[in-house]
Amino acid sequence: MPRLAMVIDTRRCVGCGDCVVACKVENDVPLGHDRDWIVEEIRGRCPGPTLEIRSERCHHCADPPCVYCCPTGASHIHDYGGVVLVTASKCIGCKACLAACPYGARFIHPDGYADKCTFCLHRVEKGLDPACVAVCPTHCMTFGDLDDPLGPVRRLLDSRPHHALLPEAGTEPCIFYLT
Amino acid sequence: MHRRTFLKLGSGAVAGACLLGPGVRARAGSTPPKPTGEERVIPTFCDVCFWRCNALATTRGGRLWKIEGNPQDPLSRGRLCPRGTGGVGAHYDPDRLRRPLLRKGERGAETWHEVSWDEALGFVAERMQAIRAAHGPEAMALFSHGIGGTFLKHLFRAWGSPNIAAPSFAQCRGPRDVGFHLTFGEEVGSPERTDIEHARCLVLLGCHLGENMHNTQVQEFAEAVGRGTTLIVADPRFSVAASKAKYYLPIRPGTDLALLLAWMHVLIEEGAWDRAYVDAHGYGFDAFAASLAPYTPEWAWTETGIAPDVIRETAGEMGHHRPATLVHPGRHVTWYGDDAQRSRAVALLNAMLGSWGRKGGFYQPASMDVPAWPYPPYPPHRGKADNPDQRYPFALETLTTGLREATLTGKPYPLKGWFVYATNPLYALPNVDETIAAVRALDLLVVIDVVPSEIAGWADVVLPEAVYLERYDELNVELFRQPFVALRQPVVDPPDDQKSNAWIARELGLKLGLGAWFPWRDVEEYLRWRVEAAGLSWETLTSRGLILGPRTPLTYEEGVAPEFDTPSGKIEFWSNQLQEKGFDPVPRYTPPDPVPPGFFRLLYGRAPVHSFSRTQTNPLLHDIMPENAVWVHSEVAHRLGLRSGDRVRLRNQDGVESGPVAVKATCRIRPDCVYLVHGFGHTARGLRRALGRGINDALLLSRYRTDPLMGGTGLGMNFVTILPVEA
Numbered sequence: 091m092p093r094l095a096m097v098i099d100t101r102r103c104v105g106c107g108d109c110v111v112a113c114k115v116e117n118d119v120p121l122g123h124d125r126d127w128i129v130e131e132i133r134g135r136c137p138g139p140t141l142e143i144r145s146e147r148c149h150h151c152a153d154p155p156c157v158y159c160c161p162t163g164a165s166h167i168h169d170y171g172g173v174v175l176v177t178a179s180k181c182i183g184c185k186a187c188l189a190a191c192p193y194g195a196r197f198i199h200p201d202g203y204a205d206k207c208t209f210c211l212h213r214v215e216k217g218l219d220p221a222c223v224a225v226c227p228t229h230c231m232t233f234g235d236l237d238d239p240l241g242p243v244r245r246l247l248d249s250r251p252h253h254a255l256l257p258e259a260g261t262e263p264c265i266f267y268l269t
Numbered sequence: 270m271h272r273r274t275f276l277k278l279g280s281g282a283v284a285g286a287c288l289l290g291p292g293v294r295a296r297a298g299s300t301p302p303k304p305t306g307e308e309r310v311i312p313t314f315c316d317v318c319f320w321r322c323n324a325l326a327t328t329r330g331g332r333l334w335k336i337e338g339n340p341q342d343p344l345s346r347g348r349l350c351p352r353g354t355g356g357v358g359a360h361y362d363p364d365r366l367r368r369p370l371l372r373k374g375e376r377g378a379e380t381w382h383e384v385s386w387d388e389a390l391g392f393v394a395e396r397m398q399a400i401r402a403a404h405g406p407e408a409m410a411l412f413s414h415g416i417g418g419t420f421l422k423h424l425f426r427a428w429g430s431p432n433i434a435a436p437s438f439a440q441c442r443g444p445r446d447v448g449f450h451l452t453f454g455e456e457v458g459s460p461e462r463t464d465i466e467h468a469r470c471l472v473l474l475g476c477h478l479g480e481n482m483h484n485t486q487v488q489e490f491a492e493a494v495g496r497g498t499t500l501i502v503a504d505p506r507f508s509v510a511a512s513k514a515k516y517y518l519p520i521r522p523g524t525d526l527a528l529l530l531a532w533m534h535v536l537i538e539e540g541a542w543d544r545a546y547v548d549a550h551g552y553g554f555d556a557f558a559a560s561l562a563p564y565t566p567e568w569a570w571t572e573t574g575i576a577p578d579v580i581r582e583t584a585g586e587m588g589h590h591r592p593a594t595l596v597h598p599g600r601h602v603t604w605y606g607d608d609a610q611r612s613r614a615v616a617l618l619n620a621m622l623g624s625w626g627r628k629g630g631f632y633q634p635a636s637m638d639v640p641a642w643p644y645p646p647y648p649p650h651r652g653k654a655d656n657p658d659q660r661y662p663f664a665l666e667t668l669t670t671g672l673r674e675a676t677l678t679g680k681p682y683p684l685k686g687w688f689v690y691a692t693n694p695l696y697a698l699p700n701v702d703e704t705i706a707a708v709r710a711l712d713l714l715v716v717i718d719v720v721p722s723e724i725a726g727w728a729d730v731v732l733p734e735a736v737y738l739e740r741y742d743e744l745n746v747e748l749f750r751q752p753f754v755a756l757r758q759p760v761v762d763p764p765d766d767q768k769s770n771a772w773i774a775r776e777l778g779l780k781l782g783l784g785a786w787f788p789w790r791d792v793e794e795y796l797r798w799r800v801e802a803a804g805l806s807w808e809t810l811t812s813r814g815l816i817l818g819p820r821t822p823l824t825y826e827e828g829v830a831p832e833f834d835t836p837s838g839k840i841e842f843w844s845n846q847l848q849e850k851g852f853d854p855v856p857r858y859t860p861p862d863p864v865p866p867g868f869f870r871l872l873y874g875r876a877p878v879h880s881f882s883r884t885q886t887n888p889l890l891h892d893i894m895p896e897n898a899v900w901v902h903s904e905v906a907h908r909l910g911l912r913s914g915d916r917v918r919l920r921n922q923d924g925v926e927s928g929p930v931a932v933k934a935t936c937r938i939r940p941d942c943v944y945l946v947h948g949f950g951h952t953a954r955g956l957r958r959a960l961g962r963g964i965n966d967a968l969l970l971s972r973y974r975t976d977p978l979m980g981g982t983g984l985g986m987n988f989v990t991i992l993p994v995e996a
Contacts, residue, residue, distance in 0.1 A: 104479030106877035141512035228491030
């Protein structure tokens with residue numbers, strides 16, 4: 091059983107937002123909502139700041155508070171790949187998961203359920219990369235099995251400095267940023 | 270505060286606009302609904318910008334679903350940019366023009382009634398004949414942008430007018446092409462012949478790759494960054510590219526030429542130039558080298574604000590990595606009115622580094638041979654109206670602003686009718702008042718576009734065009750490192766009564782009695798003839814979207830013969846042709862106008878999700894960036910009592926005042942300038958989604974300085990004050 095993860099190279103990323111547009115088209119995400127988004131974080135003081143550009147989305151945490159807090163079982167860890175999903179028909183739109191998610195990855199779909207990134211499971215099942223990964227003109231995103239010692243994800247994490255977001259939240263996120 | 274909102278507060282253009290509260294957040298609604306049904310994939314090429322990436326469009330049940338890069342395509346390499354991906358929204362845009370419109374109120378009042386195509390084109394033909402009778406056929410001018418203008422240009426030439434211009438010359442890349450042409454006898458072209466892929470040192474001067482999303486270049490740029498290419502970026506703004514640089518030089522705006530001259534001075538001083546290359550191919554090098562003597566790094570320090578040791582060190586990097594050092598020529602380079610000479614300095618620096626014609630520098634592009642349709646010769650005409658007496662002797666193309674001036678003055682002869690295709694002169698040309706005055710002086714203004722733009726608001730006749738996904742266009746016979754021929758073909762039908770430019774040109778041509786120049790029944794027949802005349806298969810082209818040509822040598826190392834189409838047949842370090850026309854034979858620095866007290870220099874640029882002023886109503890692209898913000902240095906903002914998200918107005922030196930715009934307080938810009946992304950602040954009532962969102966930098970560009978070599982309009986001499994908006 092793979093553990094699906096994404097490694098994003100913040101050096102290559104130019105923050106163009108192609109991942110955001112591709113996700114919107116692929117997954118019919120309503121206007122005004124995003125399953126993924128761009129963050130430009132400035133560190134340091136003028137002059138000579140540093141800028142980290144990140145494509146962000148649900149971190150498909152291995153220890154996901156959004157799943158634990160869900161009163162109906164709509165939020166769940168999928169059988170395949172550890173992907174965190176929402177069953178729309180079971181969701182009552184109570185927003186407990188929105189409050190629980192440390193990453194702000196979820197929103198309430200206009201149809202009344204909590205929605206977020208699925209790692210494009212419908213594509214992954216066909217052997218394709220998620221839409222955001224497949225579209226990226228800078229090739230800054232790599233998707234694959236975190237547990238495969240010879241896979242591209244592990245190789246990048248073993249060879250480049252990286253960080254996860256809010257590791258202190260203890261959710262074991264599966265998105266990693268190369269620096 | 271929610272973490273996501275908090276992070277977006279400090280973030281850039283893409284996410285930055287999302288924090289401004291419900292009033293300005295993209296309105297919720299549905300994306301173009303995901304179609305269902307049988308899937309078909311149709312190849313075509315993109316038109317959201319001018320790069321012409323090849324794409325695969327997927328329909329479901331005959332409705333457009335998504336557009337992806339064509340993996341066979343050497344331009345997109347299978348990956349489109351966000352605008353190309355968002356091209357779906359151009360088809361579904363609810364703000365599109367739907368039927369031909371005839372003006373019924375005052376010009377500029379945006380009041381029309383819908384008419385049939387026959388009535389609209391009949392009206393246009395009648396007016397054109399009246400203009401011809403009174404002033405001759407040359408009194409009609411065409412402003413056109415992009416490959417879609419091909420058949421309209423053909424119509425104009427058949428009609429007898431040479432007055433065809435695109436803002437891409439005098440308001441954009443013209444100075445660069447002239448500067449390189451004067452030096453190497455060739456232009457940089459589009460896509461630029463830059464070999465970023467193999468550059469070991471890349472130098473960007475105000476060129477914000479990654480924010481301008483020229484697909485192939487950005488892909489190569491990301492690769493270069495990924496493999497640790499030495500990146501040197503001079504920009505008054507800490508751009509995305511600057512954030513990835515080994516050397517970021519926060520240059521004082523308008524002093525780029527001083528930096529270039531000092532870099533060349535250092536190369537001479539240290540003997541670091543490519544002596545063998547210059548000896549073999551250069552003309553007038555000694556005199557040129559002598560002219561650099563005064564331009565020491567210490568001198569340049571006072572102009573540019575860049576410390577002498579940084580200038581020396583960066584010049585050293587360039588010399589170390591030559592000839593794989595690429596000093597990028599940029600694209601939009603109409604900045605200060607001396608732009609052709611500055612671009613010439615860029616060309617000369619590249620020449621000193623031996624990068625022209627070399628791997629990691631500038632390659633030799635190739636194209637395939639596709640015969641033109643054997644039309645009858647075009648009728649003779651009395652010369653273009655844009656550049657009387659060759660006032661700008663090195664203008665390689667027609668000047669939009671020259672046509673505007675001829676319209677206003679009636680000299681050298683009157684221009685009485687304009688066609689405007691796929692461009693918006695009220696955004697592209699500086700000094701909007703002059704454009705409006707020219708439009709008022711016309712007997713006929715015809716606008717052909719996909720959305721009701723500001724210039725359409727002034728038109729007598731508005732003709733709705735099918736978007737690129739709904740039409741054929743001229744073949745793209747690409748001049749690139751990998752030559753190919755590509756086809757744009759319809760993926761879906763136009764939703765209403767929109768027509769393709771080819772159909773419009775032909776129908777109007779027939780009404781004007783120009784049938785001899787439109788012998789083909791439809792554009793498909795025309796395209797098929799050209800493809801087959803080139804010995805290529807129409808079926809292959811329609812099914813694959815492109816046909817690759819043979820690769821040819823790209824560099825001198827690979828066997829390209831060094832040839833320079835200059836008067837001396839060499840790389841002209843010293844230019845006698847410039848001297849003969851009374852210009853400096855080698856670039857000479859003049860300082861920019863100082864910033865008046867209390868003012869900031871207005872800079873502008875691109876965002877990766879929009880093209881010019883033409884994509885702001887696209888629902889998908891609007892959603893990711895609905896408006897621009899004015900970048901103000903954090904300390905300046907603090908001094909003015911402003912925080913990110915506060916609304917201000919900008920007022921320029923001539924008293925022109927903008928609408929309200931959000932502040933982005935950031936240390937990513939020098940304190941002496943402010944920055945706007947171009948293309949926002951729409952005022953046309955029909956652009957409902959974009960109306961009043963952000964501000965239009967072009968309105969504040971009331972001053973411009975014309976490049977004496979080639980007529981380009983330097984736009985960097987406008988200054989603004991920041992006025993708070995009362996809550």
